[in-house]
Amino acid sequence: MCPSRTLAPARTVRGRLYLQFRMGGDRYVLDVHEVVEVLPLRQLKQLPEAPAWVAGVFSHRGVLVPVLDLGVLAFGQPAQLRTSTRLVLVEYPQAGQPRWLGLILEQATDTLRCRPDEFRDYGLEQRDARYLGPVYQGPDGLVQHIRVMDLLPDEVRALLFPTAEGAA
Numbered sequence: 488m489c490p491s492r493t494l495a496p497a498r499t500v501r502g503r504l505y506l507q508f509r510m511g512g513d514r515y516v517l518d519v520h521e522v523v524e525v526l527p528l529r530q531l532k533q534l535p536e537a538p539a540w541v542a543g544v545f546s547h548r549g550v551l552v553p554v555l556d557l558g559v560l561a562f563g564q565p566a567q568l569r570t571s572t573r574l575v576l577v578e579y580p581q582a583g584q585p586r587w588l589g590l591i592l593e594q595a596t597d598t599l600r601c602r603p604d605e606f607r608d609y610g611l612e613q614r615d616a617r618y619l620g621p622v623y624q625g626p627d628g629l630v631q632h633i634r635v636m637d638l639l640p641d642e643v644r645a646l647l648f649p650t651a652e653g654a655a
């Protein structure tokens with residue numbers, strides 16, 4: 488006869504999962520529901536006339552993917568080339584059809600789990616940095632949420648993701 492086994496109930500982990508990374512000395516997160524894949528850095532093709540924070544473009548699984556260096560966008564400093572610096576593919580909402588957008592992120596190796604309602608507005612309106620979302624106060628300090636859908640101004644979105652009518 489087999490001994491009876493009591494199965495312990497699965498541990499319920501509350502909250503949403505976020506990919507954590509650093510810019511400057513601060514921590515930031517992306518919702519993992521927006522993350523498609525985390526890749527090592529790749530060789531990029533430069534895009535003439537693009538803003539400095541547009542690092543270039545590369546081909547991934549037959550799709551051309553524009554890449555942003557968030558360090559340049561936020562602080563004017565490129566991401567440091569470390570073993571923990573990653574090229575993170577995210578889904579960028581584009582006219583009802585999501586497109587891939589690459590983000591160069593430093594120390595993109597950890598995750599954070601918390602409830603979305605634990606992020607709080609910090610009181611400053613950042614018109615030129617709409618992508619900077621609310622802040623979470625965790626045991627290790629403040630962490631700011633990055634809103635993928637607000638990363639690109641209209642003119643850069645048109646450059647990186649031309650519409651069918653605009654493409655020749």
